[in-house]
Amino acid sequence: MIRILIGVLGAVTTLFPDKIVALFEKHAITNPSEGTLRKWVNPAIRSEGILIVVISLLGSRLYAWMMNLTGAFGAAVLMFPDLYRKFASTVLYERPDAIEWNEQFTTGVRVIGAVYVFLGAKTYRDRHKET
Template sequence: MLRQFLGALGVLTTLVPDRIVDVFEAIAVENPEENTVHSWFSPLIRVEGVVIALAALRGGRLYAWLMNISGIFGAVLLFLPRLYEQIAGPLVYEDPESVKWNEHLTGGVRVIGAVYVLLALLDRRRRHES
């Protein structure tokens, strides 16, 4: 079931990357109208969506690799949530210094990190039981 969900999320991300960025900004940034997203960021999001969709559809090692990477990324988010802001700002925006992050972002990033770690651990357990 998780693979189907991730596959659908990957397809959605592939089809509407700009909408994904809009949702991210609505949640994470207090002043999205004052910031300019890098022109290459939407294609990058689209590529991420394709990789996620292919991994979910194919399963096997590619999917296991994706889940392992997600777990590592989740651990970073969980234990170093401020690092996310330091990386996301320059990655997403042309002028990262002008970004005003939402005051609740740190807690949200920790929750997302915990979910990623949990999903990766559950998937790892499932793989080793079968």
């Protein structure tokens, strides 16, 4: 069930990268009009979505590896949300110093991190329950 949900989210990301970025900026940044995304961001988001769909369809070890990586990323984001914000602004925006993060986004980042840890742990447990 989780694999289907992850695949659907990958498809949505593939089809609507602009809307994903707009949603992110609406909730994460207090001054979204000040930030200029780097040119490669939307194609990278679309590529990530395609990769997630393909991996979700294939399943097996590749899906397990992706979910392990998701859980590890979630743990890092959960524990170090400020580091994530610094990294995200540097990687995603032309002028990272111009980006002002919404303070409430820290809670959102931690929630997302916790969900990623949960998903990674659940798929790990389910995989090891089968063997």
